Amino acid sequence: MCAAALTFSGLVVTGLAAAQPAAAADPAGYQNVRINEVTSSNNDTVELYNAGPTAVSVSGWKMSDDGFSPQSFSPSSSTIAAGGFVTFNSPKGLGDSDKLVIYTADGTVVDRVDWAASNAKPAMARCGGDGTGAWVTTAPATTFGSANAPACPSALPAASRIRINEVTSDGSDTVELYNGGTSAVSIGSWKYTDGDTGHSPVPISSSPSAASIPAGGYATFDSTLGLGDNDSVFLIDSGGTSVDSVTWATDGAKPSDERCADGTGWFQPATSATLGGANSCSGSGGGTGGGGQTGHLLGGGGALTSGCTPEAPSGTGPTPAGTLAWPGGPDVTIADTVCAFTTSTGPEGRDVSGLAFDPANPSVLWAAKNKNWLYKLVKSNGTWIPDPSWSATGKQIRFAGGSGQPDSEGMTVGGNGHLYVTSERDNASNTVPKDTIMEFDPAATGSTLTPLHQWDMTSQFPQLNTGSKDDANLGFEGVGYVPDTWLTANGWTDPLTGAAYNPANYPLHGSGLFFAGLEWDGTLHVYGLNSDGTFTTFGTIATGKAGVMDVMFDAGTQRIVATCDNTCGETHTFLKVDTAGAIVPDVTYTNPAVMPVDNLEGFAIAPASTCINGFREAVWSDDGIYGLGTGTTSYGHALYSGTFPC
Secondary structure (H helix, E strand, C coil), X not given: CCCCCCCCCCCCXXXXXXXXXXXXXXXXXXXXXXXXXXXXCCCCEEEEEECCCCCEECCCCEEECCCCCCEECCCCCCEECCCCEEEEECCCCCCCCEEEEEECCCCCEEEEEEECCCCCCCCEEEECCCCCCEEEECCCCCCCCCCCCCCCCCCCCHHHHEEEEEECCCCCCEEEEEECCCCCEECCCCEEEECCCCCCCEECCCCCCCCEEXXXXXXXXXXXXXXXXXXXXXXXXXXXXXXXXXXECCCCCCCEEEEECCCCCEXXXXXXXXXXXXXXXXXXXXXXXXXXXXXXXXXXXXXXXXXXXXXXCCCCCCCCCCCECCCCCCCEEECCCCCCCCCCCCCCCCCEEEEXXXXXXXXXEEEEECECEEEEEEEECCEEEECCCCCCCCEEXXXXXXXXXXXEEEEEECCCCCEEEEEEEECCEEEEEEEEEEEECCCCCCCEEXXXXXXXXXXXXXXXXXXXXXXXXXXXXXXXXXXXXXXHHCCXXXXXXXXXXXXXXXXXXXXXXXXXXXXXXXXXXEEEECCCCCEEEEEEEECCCCCCCEEEEECCCCEEEEEECHHHCCEEEEEEECCCCCEEEEEEEECCCXXXXXXXEEEEECXXXXXXCCEEEEEEEEXXXXXXXXXXXXXXXXXXXXXXXX
16 A cells, blocks of 8 residues: 655556466566565565566575575565565564665575665555555555555655666666656765675766756766676665666676666667667567566457558657656557458548547447447457447447538547537538537437537637648547536636636536547637537637547546547646646656557546456557558557556
8 A cells, every 4th residue: 555655766657567377487587576565564574576477486585684694585475476476574674774685596686675764664665556666655554465556646756757767787887867757856966786785875976977867858877886797776866765776687788778668668678778868679678677567469460351451650749748657557458350440431440539438337438430430349358349239330420410421539428428429520521620529329229320419619710721631630539528526526717707617607518518629739628518509618728738639537537638649659648627726737648668659549548446456447549550560460450458547
């Protein structure tokens, strides 16, 4: 259980890998084992976590602190399963200000953690991700032998975003640090040590390239201790507490060992060093231990059906500064069958965009396909498929009166259980914008759905009406229903009155407002959709992103989520109501490192009621069904499934 933040730094959350099937213990998998929780109160218990893909034997392992030599211990199990835990009681007492070092049977250092006075009382645990998260002092309850709480306190300091990013042991023995946070961090009084327990931590101040690391920046220093073929680096902050670590096997850091991607991914051998700049990620992979976890892209494959034509992504842009690592598990599964979404108006199988879980029935995932189709998806053997009881091929939608071909992009489920779909133009006349929100009853029979209500906001966006189909295609891309209860409970200020939002002032709008994302500039536009066909415009919200492709409200995090595809580095910005009553960005996450960099236009997080072991499903849609490219198992697939913290 994670609680009060300490005044020292830790690691950025990268998630918890799902438990894997039992496998033979890997004698060399020690690089994936991390100290995960420790207490210096009474029983002096230690928990180890295995972030790797295979079981690891801990038979014959030892431990030491700063006052005794390596001692044997009796673990709760002789092997740690992939994604699993073992615990043991220290054979010697652990002090108020101490260190803990774990060794393999041959004396190789596995991991180390240092703490200042009383920080391990009642216990100290990683939050934000087992094996990877920031160290915090826990509440009286401990979680030895099971997952730590997934969320970190909001008061973690900026230094918690510093990561060891690259290291060389080829003679230069250089270490690179990366700041994945939003503010500069001073490292002038920090220290480091290596895997030789005879070495005491030494200052990095004698040789760093910078005494302070700017947000999104790098600093390097040369190790005066010398780094070996099989070694470790442990980074320690000015308070004497561990920040980050990396361990590598023989020749793992020649010419260098680097994270892919910067500050968030797993370590892998590099073909060339890129010290002081972005990692090349051009090596062979395979990985060494350190604050990330190995991710895998699972499933997929199959031959493309006739007419199914993937399309390479376009418009790739930079990731916003301060973006954090994906907070869920590192593994992602291809979650549909190949070429599953071919239709009469879209035989190429592309264009699945908006996604939304049904809050009343989380086993249902709704999907919108650009060329006027809706799908009700259900799970079958772990794969999302069209529900045959609703329509095995999807249902076509029309504008009011049964006309046109809505360029259906975003969708959400309203408080009344109806489906609300955005369209940015009529595909029958695609040079003319038609930015509308349409309401459909999912219980309506027939293969074609006509809206119960339709609200047209086109006149608010004259910049899209240029006669260009490209400009007309930059309108409403996503939409999310946000309940009034959240807006009022969090003190949102009504832009129309300047006072606290009072839903009773708008008697025809239902039980919540709709936030439509404009691809043109990444803004959110807030509307009350009235039952008489009129609407109330509440203004515009800046997301800090160049574009928005999907919008949702997540009751689990109590945040509005604005998603951008490769245009903004595949990112998700969570927005909150601030103390002044305005809706503002809170934190931005990127996708799991194994995900393709494509036009991933749809994103949905399952309701918290579906949580298992602290995590729930997240689903993405690939508009171009391009995946990782021709010849890969992801080519021709539209849906991906991962995990997100509860």
